[in-house]
């Protein structure tokens with residue numbers, strides 16, 4: 001067991017300890033003009049049922065989020081267990097992340113083929129919180145695509161084999 005002191009919380013320690021909280025993985029997509037954009041985002045959660053709200057937290061270093069924000073809408077693509085390579089592609093800044101990729105345009109953001117679910121949203125609120133924004137989305141359309149397992153992220157690794 002390791003215990004972090006009460007007063008000084010280092011960024012690396014935040015990352016290490018918060019990594020003990022297992023999550024699924026999403027790709028947040030949108031469009032900048034006609035150009036599809038997207039980035040991997042773990043900090044996604046449901047917020048409210050009535051009205052239907054979700055949130056995600058993009059870092060201020062994200063180059064995709066300011067571009068998505070200009071459109072005022074976004075889509076959350078929930079990744080399946082076999083989409084590790086797709087995840088790595090969308091977790092790298094720059095380049096054409098959509099090259100040779102199968103996806104469908106929507107009035108929100110691109111819907112990526114092979115994902116478990118898509119959550120299509122309007123941007124409702126954006127709050128600055130430290131070095132991230134907290135983006136509240138108003139859910140406009142929900143789609144499920146299949147019953148395969150989720151891509152999981154835990155202690156900096158994908159999948160279920162973290163021993």
Ligand SMILES: Cc1cc2nc3c(=O)[nH]c(=O)nc-3n(C[C@H](O)[C@H](O)[C@H](O)COP(=O)(O)O)c2cc1C
Nearest residue numbers: 039040041042043057058059062063064091092093
């Ligand atoms: C599993 C995983 C989860 C991530 N979660 C987030 C997140 O919640 N918010 C964020 O801003 N970046 C997150 N990232 C990092 C971004 O995907 C990464 O910085 C990406 O390069 C940003 O691309 P962009 O510059 O095109 O926005 C995550 C990366 C991985 C691999």
